[in-house]
Amino acid sequence: MHWMKPLAALALALATGAGWAQSAAEPLVLRSVMAQMQADTQAAGDAIARQDWASAASHADKLAHHAEPPALEKVRILTWLLTDAMTFRNYDLQVKSAAAQLRTAAQQQDGVAAARDLARMQQSCDGCHNSYRAKFLAHFYGTP
Numbered sequence: 001m002h003w004m005k006p007l008a009a010l011a012l013a014l015a016t017g018a019g020w021a022q023s024a025a026e027p028l029v030l031r032s033v034m035a036q037m038q039a040d041t042q043a044a045g046d047a048i049a050r051q052d053w054a055s056a057a058s059h060a061d062k063l064a065h066h067a068e069p070p071a072l073e074k075v076r077i078l079t080w081l082l083t084d085a086m087t088f089r090n091y092d093l094q095v096k097s098a099a100a101q102l103r104t105a106a107q108q109q110d111g112v113a114a115a116r117d118l119a120r121m122q123q124s125c126d127g128c129h130n131s132y133r134a135k136f137l138a139h140f141y142g143t144p
Contacts, residue, residue: 028140029069030077037066037095041122044102048114056106056114063099063121080139084132091128095121 047056098121105113
């Protein structure tokens with residue numbers, strides 16, 4: 001995720017107030033991104049278990065190049081994160097790196113490396129979720 005690019009969008013949003021009035025009932029695009037990443041992670045794990053290396057590589061590639069929320073949504077998240085933005089971004093970079101390594105391991109049909117890279121990717125996901133998920137949901141959705 002290119003979290004630093006939306007600074008111009010931040011200035012525009014602050015000047016116009018655009019993009020800030022999203023209701024708590026309206027899910028952020030990030031929610032659908034996370035759902036797709038969860039589906040691809042599960043599918044990659046299942047493919048590794050079946051030794052379906054083409055499928056494992058395909059899902060790993062999707063994870064390494066996952067979708068991102070639109071710029072104004074990124075700005076909202078950055079504004080909320082403030083000084084934690086770089087830590088949040090680093091989790092994403094770790095996920096992308098492990099997913100790229102998983103893709104390579106699957107292409108080489110290396111089950112041991114694929115399982116290791118999948119586990120490393122999931123550890124990065126868990127680290128981010130453990131650090132931010134509850135606070136994120138409380139802030140953006142009003143859930144405890």
